[in-house]
Amino acid sequence: MSTITIKNALKKYGDTTVIEGLNLEIKDGELFTLLGPSGCGKTTLLRMIAGFNTIEGGDFYFNDERINDKDPAKRNIGMVFQNYAVFPHLTVRKNVAFGLNNRKLDKKTVAEETDRFLKMMRIDEYADRLPQNLSGGQQQRVALARALAVKPDVLLMDEPLSNLDAKLRLEMRQAIRNIQRELGITTVYVTHDQEEAMSISDTIAVMDHGVIQHLGAPKDIYQRPANLFVSNFIGRSNILPGRMDHGDLILEGVRFTHEFWKDIPDGDVKVAVRPEEFLISATEQKGIPGVVSDTIYLGMDTHYMVKLESGEEVLVIQESTLAENYKMGEQVWLTLNERKINIFTPDGETNYLRK
Numbered sequence: 546m547s548t549i550t551i552k553n554a555l556k557k558y559g560d561t562t563v564i565e566g567l568n569l570e571i572k573d574g575e576l577f578t579l580l581g582p583s584g585c586g587k588t589t590l591l592r593m594i595a596g597f598n599t600i601e602g603g604d605f606y607f608n609d610e611r612i613n614d615k616d617p618a619k620r621n622i623g624m625v626f627q628n629y630a631v632f633p634h635l636t637v638r639k640n641v642a643f644g645l646n647n648r649k650l651d652k653k654t655v656a657e658e659t660d661r662f663l664k665m666m667r668i669d670e671y672a673d674r675l676p677q678n679l680s681g682g683q684q685q686r687v688a689l690a691r692a693l694a695v696k697p698d699v700l701l702m703d704e705p706l707s708n709l710d711a712k713l714r715l716e717m718r719q720a721i722r723n724i725q726r727e728l729g730i731t732t733v734y735v736t737h738d739q740e741e742a743m744s745i746s747d748t749i750a751v752m753d754h755g756v757i758q759h760l761g762a763p764k765d766i767y768q769r770p771a772n773l774f775v776s777n778f779i780g781r782s783n784i785l786p787g788r789m790d791h792g793d794l795i796l797e798g799v800r801f802t803h804e805f806w807k808d809i810p811d812g813d814v815k816v817a818v819r820p821e822e823f824l825i826s827a828t829e830q831k832g833i834p835g836v837v838s839d840t841i842y843l844g845m846d847t848h849y850m851v852k853l854e855s856g857e858e859v860l861v862i863q864e865s866t867l868a869e870n871y872k873m874g875e876q877v878w879l880t881l882n883e884r885k886i887n888i889f890t891p892d893g894e895t896n897y898l899r900k
Contacts, residue, residue, distance in 0.1 A: 546575045547595065547607040547698040550576050555602030556589055556755075563589050564755040567603070568823050572748075574729040579740040582778070587735045588754075594733060595701050596620055620699070623692030623730075627704040629684040631676045631691070637662065638672040640687050644695040662690040667723060671884060682713040689721070693728065700725070700732040700778070702864035704743065729829055739779050739819075743767065752774050768885065773815060773893030783859040787888070789814055794888065796881075797833045797853050801884040809897045815889040822860035822882040825849060829872060830879035837871045842852040851877060 549571040564586050571577045574857040579587035592598040594605060597615030605612050614622055630638050642659040643873075651660075666686040685705060692700060695873040705721070706714045722745045725732050735898075736742050744761040746857050751759045751766060759771040770776040773784065788795040792807040796816055838858060839850040840866065848860040848870055860867050861879065869879055888897045 549577075549699065549731065549733070550606040551590075551603065552606075553601065553603040554590070554593065554605070556586070556593060556598065557601045562755070564593075567755065567757065569750065569760075571731060571733060573731055575733045576734060576745060578726050578736060578742040578746040578749045578751050578800045579752060580735045580736060580739065580778075582737060585752040586755035587737075587752050589753075591701055591703055591733060591735050594699070595622055595624060598698075601889065603611070621695075621697050623695060623697035623700045625685070625688050625692050625700070625702045627707050629676075629681070629686055629688045629708075631687050633676050634675050636675060637668055637687050637842055640676070641690045641694055641899075643691060647834070648695065657695050658857040662694045665693075665727075666690040666720070675898070680713070681709050682717055685709065685717055686720070689724070693724070693730070696730065700730050701881045702732065702734045706736075708740070711886065714741070721745060744764055744778070751778060753778075758783055767894060769899050770887060771896055771899060772815070772891055773817065776817045776863070776887060776896075780819060782819055782887075783823075785818065785857060785859070787814045787816040788812065789888075799833050801881060801883060805884055805898070806888065811889060813884065813891045814897070815893050816893060817879060817887040817889065818859070819885070820848070820860040822885045823851075823861040824857065824880045824882065825861050825863055825871065825877050826880070827875055827877050829877055829880075832878040833875065834878055837875045837877055840871060840873060849877075 551567060551569040553563055554567040558657055579590060581587050589598060596615065600613050632643065635643065638659055640657050641662055644657055645655045648891060665673055666689060668686045668690065669681060671679060671683060676687065706717050709717060718741055746763055747767055749761065749763055750757045753774055759766050759775045766775060766779050770779060776782045789809045789811050792813065794801045794806060833853060835851040835853045837849055838852045841848040845865060846862050847865045850858055851861055852858045889895060
């Protein structure tokens with residue numbers, strides 16, 4: 546297993562700098578996710594770790610070994626791609642055994658290890674089938690079994706679930722999490738899917754334009770995002786202009802007080818309120834007034850669009866009940882789960898509430 550250390554990474558394509566001055570440490574045995582929108586640099590960084598992309602500057606280490614110039618085939622990595630990349634002319638068993646045979650292991654060891662990973666990935670019943678006779682989820686299990694069978698120091702996964710339907714994605718991400726925990730293998734996982742990242746990761750690096758915007762555990766990133774970009778990218782947030790006045794927050798003309806805000810300087814702020822952090826009522830006439838402009842019942846939760854007097858429209862998510870059912874056009878009032886909102890500088894670059 547390996548700790549991955551990256552110091553001052555630089556990646557260029559011609560005159561275009563994609564990554565500059567990036568520093569990162571990925572702990573031994575953790576599942577580390579690079580998360581961000583398309584074009585943010587996450588796959589580029591993964592391919593630099595793998596040795597598939599050139600490195601124009603900086604240093605990459607597996608434990609204490611600098612790997613910048615090390616041949617990809619000698620880095621002892623396992624790789625799982627978006628498009629499965631299984632060999633169509635080989636059976637499932639032969640796919641899984643491929644890397645073991647390349648390492649010139651004896652037949653008994655190859656057979657034992659192949660059987661082990663076929664069973665671990667629950668594809669042993671398909672051992673003699675060709676990939677064309679498997680579902681997408683089964684093919685991805687084959688690709689994962691093949692990558693793990695060679696006992697890599699590092700497992701790299703590039704959007705491995707994006708070609709699967711919703712049900713299979715849920716099934717596969719749980720399988721990946723369980724197998725990764727069982728084997729304790731250092732894993733770097735690339736995705737643009739925030740829910741996927743939140744559900745499987747020990748640590749997430751949220752990237753934008755080649756820069757890590759926030760590095761932390763899923764709970765930390767969701768509850769106390771470093772900036773407005775992270776707040777908007779992870780989950781959903783209502784962003785409203787506000788003003789601090791002697792420790793109080795003025796939002797939509799309504800004054801809110803909480804001791805947690807007392808050290809924020811006076812002046813304009815941006816306020817991020819997640820939909821579930823609004824509390825809605827048609828009877829308690831306190832808080833921010835508004836009118837329900839749309840309602841969507843989704844079983845466990847109900848989504849309400851509420852138009853405020855300023856013209857701003859916010860999303861409010863409440864647990865569905867038998868009694869409450871706010872109608873379109875109904876006057877309501879919104880209060881806050883004050884401890885859980887986030888307050889940013891006017892430019893959105895800094896969260897005042899990150900300690």
